[in-house]
Amino acid sequence: MKHILILGGSYAGISTAHRLLKSAPKSSMKITLVSPNTHFYWSMASCRAAIPGGFADEQVFQPIAPGFEQYPAGQFGFVIGEAESLDVEGKKVVVSGTAGKQVVGYDFLVLATGSSAKGGLPFKGLGSTDVTKDKLHEFQERVKKAGTIVVAGGGVTGCEVAGELAYEYSRDKKIILIASGPSILPVAPPSVSNLAAKYLLDLKVDLKLRTKITSSLTLANNKVELTLSSGNTIKADMYIPTFGLVPNSSYIPSTYLNSDGYVFVDEYLRMKGTKDIWAIGDVSCLERPQFLTCDRQSAHVAKNLVIMLNNKAPLEYKIATRPIGIQIGRKTATGFFGTWRLPSWLMVWARKNLFTEKLKPTVDGSLF
Template identity: 25%
Template sequence: RVLRWTWRAIYLSAIGGLVYAGYGIWVMRNPMDQVEPDPSKKTLVVLGTGWGSVSLLKNLDTENYNVVVVSPRNYFLFTPLLPSCTTGLIEHRSIMEPIRNFLRHKKAAVKYYEAEATKIDYEKKIVYVNDESEIKGDVSSTEVPFDMLVVGVGAENATFGIPGVREHGLFLKEVGDAQAIRRRIMDCCETATFKDQHEDEIKRLLHMVVVGGGPTGVEFAGELQDFFESDLKKWIPDIKDNFHVTLVEALPNVLPMFSKQLIDYTEKTFKEETITIRTKTMVKKVTAKYIEAESTGPDGKKQLEQIPYGLLVWATGNALRPVVKDLMSQIPAQKDSRRGLAVNEYLVVKGTENIWAVGDCAIANYAPTAQVASQEGAFLARMFNQMAKTQEIESKLAECSEAQEKAPSKEARDRVFQEIKELQKRLRRVKQIGPFEYSHQGSLAYIGSEKAVADITWLTGNLSTGGTLTYFFWRSAYLSMCFSTRNRVLVLMDWCKAKLFGRDVSRE
């Protein structure tokens, strides 16, 4: 009997789960009507649809403002899984969430313009925007006025002005970059097996060089070696003796933000995976077929060498976007800031009153990571929601004061007085918003051959761990952090598909 009831309970929970999931999907696919924005409310312009801006929009009560979003990318990209797209382990659409879908579910409608902000005029409170897409209408540049502005435009790829990088190197920041890398890997492999190809040329074409030993470079190198081990060498056996991955880093070690123990573990794992790490090697010049690098030997002697390559992935960190540089040049308080918009503890751009900055374009003494950007976005949303409530209470208070003066009797005056006291109490509560405080949850990175490293903040201390178990933790953590259930399902399906059938080695 107990067994029968247990089965019934399981059966009912399964049906309940299915109904719940079905309802969730139905709601997702059938958005409700939205309230039209109220033009009398303040116009809040949000630039960008990355980690910072989307976290702000997710948590913002859009009924309080006229919200306008400007970004050349009409989707949110889950960057932590982007290195997996370069080898086709994950399809890029699985980690993209259309911004339209997400905004359509907000209570009050939000305007979205697919455009790039080219200039922010701080004095006039105007953002100049350009439609940079292929199809342009009669109007492709215009102005967007704002009362409040949030800058969340992220950063560009740093090249430090090294000649040849932009012409010959590939970056890893956007979906298009991952697709270009995937194409180039396959192109190099196919060209290397071209009839009568010379030995030296085969070696060059199959030399995959990654510059920058930060997490982007390390994760990509690991994914690429996995691709070779599990699929490429199986389907294109001709390349198996010459395919080689090299990671070049200017500093004495890779992953400088991780603990010494995990740096050593990563370097040991790379050695086992036969990835070469060239530390203390600074790239100075890039040509179409080789990079020129200066390496420092153990005796401190510097040596210039040429390293031939077929694929070059450039992952040396972030640089300022022109629109951010231009804004900084307009504000005297920003003159000493070099790496981004200096902000105060409430993320207000220093020297301004109505401009806030989040994510990689803001400098608030934290590393430029998704974790920081999304916490900053959520903080701003909370603050803006509170600000709107404050304004509402303040205007009610003004109405009450007027009503108190005009009250016909003592009872009526007392009633209004009580209401004022209540409102003042609420106002004090609402106004209590502390400054932004970042809560570091830890750092995670995939290092190939189903191993990951993690520096996790654990109760009161730190936990440094690396290996296969950490890899499962890495996978489950990132799966749970995906933007939507749809993304989670797609990523899970991609992982299963790759496990069952391998990665696709076709070029496009």
């Protein structure tokens, strides 16, 4: 019997575990899932969940363990802890948790530890479920009290956060979105960037393009003073920098990581230079962090592991273009597929609940 160790209670980790348990011969493997989180966090809805009244906790958090109780005893184990170090040659991981440190060996290892939002913002998990919930609630309280809120960053997260804030509070609060480029959403076709900007302006967002924040100073009254590249300053009650993600890869030897901390992978999604380790989702350097991409990588690795359990050669992974959607408030959205702008009505229909209806089916495995 092969021991498959999966690090990370992310979508990538949970979906891979369920896929394996549903498709591999029961006598051929045992799976251990390691996560510092007791609950799975539906971070795709975090930009709305962070706004007071957006989503209740139970709509974005679900306990992980009950979803795996359906499988035979001895076939699945759940360890609440965090990977501290990886010994590639010795095929073991040091895990630190509430019960102290333990060494967990493996035959096959799946790295699905995801990423964190820079600055400790609750747009991704923050180390443990309790910490993430506390930060989310703290963020909500700050939003309630703020009169002027500055969102920095013209990427997807920045635009979605500004849109959610403006949809809820355009009459009561001043929402400012600062982007360094000549347009927002630089990865999107111009037609999508322009439409998203229109939606934000319609929600009365003060959009400042070609502008950078050169410094920030916390004042005595808990306000923040931001100095802009123009030399002007803005005083705000809340400052939300949305400058990308940090991969949760500190436990991985640096030789397997690129300069930004993402895992190098080969054509099979294996960590480069190894035979029995795979990296999927946000921690991998192969593709942009995205739900559809993560799901596709999970399905591929699960299929390959089943193939290898049957002593056959794994299949190569093929990169494919996936659609990207951007929600601007609750009633407008846009998106693109390659260079094509997708119909707004389709994006609004598809993303109206930010896929929260998939949370429970993901955790209990019925989605797979």
